[in-house]
Amino acid sequence: MAAAPVRQRPGPGGSRAQLPPCYYEGYLEKKGPKEKYVEKLDLNGFVSLKDDCSRDKNLEAARLILRMKDGETRITAPNLESRELWKGFLYSVTDLNVPSSLTLLPGQLQMLKEVVDKERSRRRSRTPTRAPPSPLSVPLVGEIPPCFRPVSRTEAEVLLERHPDCGNMLLRPGRDGCSLAVTTRQDLNGSVFRHYRVTQRDQGGYVIDVENPIPCATLHDVIDALVEKTAGTLQPFLLEEPYEENITYVSANDENGERILHTAPTSPLPKAPALPPKQDRWPSSPLSRSPAPDRRILTSSVPASPTNPMRRLILSPSPLAQTLNEELKMKLEKRRASQE
Incomplete structure (x- = not known):
């Protein structure tokens, strides 16, 4: 990218107005790929950024390795805190996103967010000599x-x-704005990039413009054809964008006006209301709960044994049925006596 988040010193006859806006400034020691001290870095070819754990004569100093497309640049910050903040600015300006993996204060995170907004606005408003398609x-x-x-x-x-690790082949717009291109990357003593033009056919479908053109019905077939032609060496690039795990918001302190980043409290999901106790579809009456006069019960007269697991069951009247039968018998005898 064109805007490095560092204030640069103008050279002889130069003008600060020609430089990108200053987002942050401080003292850094920078040494380029050929061990020459450099005055200015163009982040257009930014690839990666990692910590350099090698020792420095200044025990408090902290080092970084800035990897660009044309080589590596070693950066030395005064201390660990300064290195972490520089990493935050570098990632924010190159990726247009506040990094979440760094140990920074809430005020510093808010400052990085403002830098991302300013850089996005600057990129939208600039008018390059040749606008990309x-x-x-x-x-x-x-x-x-x-x-x-x-x-x-x-x-x-x-x-x-x-x-x-996300794949080594992606589909993108072509430079002319009317075609597509496939960019691939492979390792051969370093990164090897290849670019293939993909154009639409008037009669429908697409064609991969190589020495022997490869016709394809759809864009999916374009990708499948390259995977097949390379025996699976080329794989589609699938990058999963990270998402936030917590809800955060910014508020101002009433006392000093400082803006602070807060994390919203997490609460468990509300429990579903308990179901009412299950009831019988037809309510029972006291009469229905009493046993019928002729109800019988089963009793076992012979206990089971290991040699005889079967039981002999005898059907016998219940005690209540016996009482009713005795009362009925007495009434019949009294009626016969009165008739005689």
Whole structure:
């Protein structure tokens, strides 16, 4: 990218107005790929950034290794806190996103967010000498493969270089705005990039413009053809964008006016209301709960044994049935006596 988040010193006859806006300034020791001290860094070819654990004569100093497309640049910060903040600015300006993996204070995170907003606005308002083609001008037909990325040739190389585990082939708009291109990356004593033009045919479908053109019915077939031709060496680039795990918001302190980043409290999901106790469909009456006069019970007269697991069951009247039978018998005898 064109805007490095560092204030540069103008050279003889130079003007500060020609430099990108200053987002942050401080003292850093920078040494380029050929061990020459450099005055200015262009982050257009940014690839990666990692900590350098080698010792420095200044025990409090902290080092960084800034990897660019044309080599590595070693940066030395005064201390660990300064290095972490510089990393935050570098990632914010190159990726246009506040990094979440760094140990920074809430005020510093808010400052990085403001830098991201300013850089986005600056990129939208600038008028380059030759505007890059808009991805919207690409006449895509049919379903778009998930490895399509609306990026330029250089941005495609940086993506493949920075995320080698996500695949090594992506589909992107062509430079002319009327065609497509496939960018691939492979390792051969370093990164090897290849770019293949993909154009639409008047009669429908697409064609991969190589020495022996490969016709394809859809864009998915374009990707499948390259995977098949390379015996699976080329794989589609699928990058999963990170999402926040917590809800955060910014508020101002009433006492000093400082803006602080807060994390919203997490509460468990509300429990579903308990179901009412199950009731019988037809309510029972006291009469229905009393046993019928002729109800019988089963009793076992012979206990089971290991040699005889069967039991002999005898059907006998219940005690209540016996009582009713005795009362009925007495009434019949009294009636016969009165008749005689």
